[in-house]
Amino acid sequence: MELILWRHAEAEDGAPDSERKLTEKGQKQAKTMAEWLKPRLPKNTLILVSPTRRTQQTAAALADDFEIVEEIGPGVSAKAILVAADWPDGKGTVVVVGHQPTLGETAALIMSNKISGWDIRKGAAWWFTHKTKNGVEEIFLHAAISPDMA
Template sequence: MDLILWRHAHAAPGMPDSERPLTKKGRQQAEKMAAWIKPLLPKEVRILASPFRRAQETVQALGMAFETVDSLAQGRSPQSILTSVNWPAGAGTVMVVGHNPALGQIAALLLANTEEEWPMKKGGIWWFTHDEETQQAVLVAAMSPGLL
């Protein structure tokens, strides 16, 4: 199984938190990342997004079908997110568009087996695969909009 974590792009401040839209910078970040990742995605990728507006607007830059999943909303635990995507037992590739600190915590769990809050750039993507032979997560790629 492959797991792609995509943190939402830069959003405007405001309340309620769930309704914060992307800024102009955020829209540019999302478009850059979508242009980079889209040609690399397998045909059968499953794309899941938080219901929060900033995550929805980020994933829309891909121009691909996606599912809105309440369990990906801000404040969810890393383990609940991993369970909802069936990591590592699932098949194929799953992309999760969501929020920190949960996405950074997932990366820490997968790579270091620790419950730390690793920073993740807004609009950034971390791509993991599960190595069947070693039963470990392997980082395939990490990209941020500033590097594109």
């Protein structure tokens, strides 16, 4: 299984939080990351998106076909993200477009088996791979890239 944690791009300040939209810089960040991701993702990639406007705008740079999932909205737990994505037992590739601090906590949980305050930059994507080889589970960080590096 492949799991990509993609933090929403830069958004405007304001309220209500759920309606904050991407800034011009955020739109560029989303487009840049989407251009990096598109040629690397299989056609049947599942894209799960938080119900906030900024995450939906970020995901829309990648594809029109994404699923809005309440369970990955702001303030959820890292474990909720993993359950929604069916990590590590799912098949194929899943992109989760979400928020800090939860995405950083999810990355820490995947890599260290404990929740820590890791930071994923705005617009950045962390790509994890899970495989079973000769009966042994392997988890590795395939890529960690921010828009300014793509």
